[in-house]
Amino acid sequence: MLNIADTLHTWCREQRPFALATITAVTGSAPLPIGTSLAVDDTGHVVGSISGGCVEAAAYDLCRQILDEKGGARQERFGYSDDDAFAVGLTCGGELDVLIQHIAPDVHPHLDRALNAAVEGRPTAVAQVIDGPAPLLGSLMSLDADGHPVGDSIADPRTNAVITDRTRAQLRTGRTARIPLSGSTDTCPEELTVLVHVAAPAPRMLIFGAVDFAAALTQAGRFLGYHVTVCDARPVFATTIRFPHADEVVVDWPHRYLERTTVDARTAVCVLTHDPKFDIPLLKRALRMPVGYVGAMGSRRTHHTRVGLLRDAGLPEDQLAQLRSPIGLDLGARTPEETAISITAEIIAHTHGATGRPLAHGHGAIHPPPRPAFATGPGEDGGEPIS
Template identity: 65%
Template sequence: MLNIADTLHRWCREARPFALATVVDVHGSAPLPAGTSVAVDMDGNAVGSISGGCVEGAVYELCQQVLQGGDPPRRARFGYSDDDAFAVGLTCGGELDILVQRIDPAAQPHLAVALEEVQRGRPTAVAQVVGGPEELLGRIVGVPGGGGAAHGTLDDGEVDRAVTAQAGALLRAGRTARVEIGGDAATCPERLSVLVHVHASRPRMMIFGAVDFAAALSRIGHFLGYRVTVCDARPVFATAARFPEADEVVVDWPHRYLERTEVDARTAICVLTHDAKFDIPLLQRALALAVGYVGAMGSRRTHDERLHRLREAGVPGAQLARLRSPIGLDLGARTPEETAVSIAAEIIAYANHRAGLPLSHGTGPIHGPLVRSQAGGRPASYEVPAHAGMGR
């Protein structure tokens, strides 16, 4: 839904009823992820896309039926048709589960409040019930970042608290995801399936060491949507002219800057200095923080010496296990640009709990979960805790 937040916000302000079709589950190689929406207003105006064109016409018709007839929310599934390649379906072979519902802004003013937060660029989660009791299907609750009061309610009790807690965790992780809530007498006897749409500020990539590799990495970090900071204690190297793609260039001792700046569970810290007087105090601080990724450049010999120094400095083994060093995936990279690609690839793989193996070496859907190799990282079965994760 947040892919069309601008238009939905305007329609809510105008008290204009509309139908909202949202992808609530994806199977196989479907073109767009869960949380993507299409909306249709009373005049037939449509905004958004959920399939890149494959099933838009059928979804548009469903939206008009629900909107004009006042029907309750309904679920629909679209997949590839083996019998008729021209039938309504996804040519990529995947399947989409869609929830179509009527939204009356006057009856759900909290949606406009949540969308206003998104418009202002503030971290916000919008929790949408996509499975469960009919009376709750399609209900929406907005959860602002920073622990503020939720907008809207499901039961004024345990269900609200459970939804708010799950939405808050995903908001901190910067991930849109579907979660299951209830199923027991203490919360909700009937199980709820809730799709949490997350809008968060850009994640940070912090690059320490104003070297050629940092210039290439700042370019790819900017391309991937990170807010990039380059930091170095040497003013002759740490200049905006050398790093035009960086959002900020800071002249300071790396560990001192890290102590006073803000990070979160999506922050990627890349240490490219491979100079012990910078690396050791910086990594001591970085490995103690609840950030998403910490990597350090250097040879395997440098890595072994670095680990020895960090152990002498009292860094616990559990924190040392988080260090990705030598930094990057084994791509045979040599140039700064190739090295930047290998580092970015590792950050993406680590954020998504993937092994970083060639797709040709696997089987099944390319967007499905893969088992991470035993060389390190998180297990394939992974639930997002309140402090972890880097997904966007």
């Protein structure tokens, strides 16, 4: 639902009822991820999309039915039928599970606060019951930036505590996810599944080395939605004029800046200096931090020498294995712009646990189930950001 937070916030502020259709599960190929929503207000105005066009008309009709009923929630599945050319489904061959529910802003005032936080770029999370006992289906709980529940609870205190704890953990990772909660008389009596919608600040891309390759990478990083920082110890090179696409340019020794800045499991660290006096102190720290990606530029000979120096500095093999070097995928890149695409392509593949191979050479679903967190290794538990 947070993909259309601006419009939903307006409707809540105007106390306008609406029906919300949300993707709760994806099987096989589908164009949009879980948590994506389409909404219809009481005048018939529609916003958002759940399939890129394949099932929008059917979802719209179901939303209008929910609005006419003035309440309730229902689950629907949209697939593809080879037997019926006119069946509503996904032409890509995948399947979508969709929850359609009625939202009355006066019943869920906390939702307006969560939507407002999302619009303003502040962290927030909304837990939505997408499977379980009928009375709980579609129930909502919001958490603020500090992870504190806002507004109504969903179920009994033990279930609420479990939902709050899991939602808080997901808020730290900055990722929307399905969370099954099995019934337990001690912790969570209700057996249900919640979809945790998360809005978080843009992930960070830290580029070390104010070189031409960094200029191209800042532009590619901004295009992908990263908050991009360029850091270099040389003030003559680290200027905003040279890096107009960077969100910030910092003059400092790379390892010293990394020690004092904030990183989390979504942070990408790109080391482009290929100079040992900068690289080694920086990588010693970066590889011990819960960041999502660490890559370093240089030839294979440079990489071999660099790894030896890091090993001599005491880094264990499991930390050394997190280093992506030489940085980027093998695209035959030559120019700074091509290299930026090579690097960002590797970051995307690493984020989603993908192979980086051509799709034409693969088999099975194009979009496998998402991984629960950005990183493998030290950051995969979605732990607290560090400073």
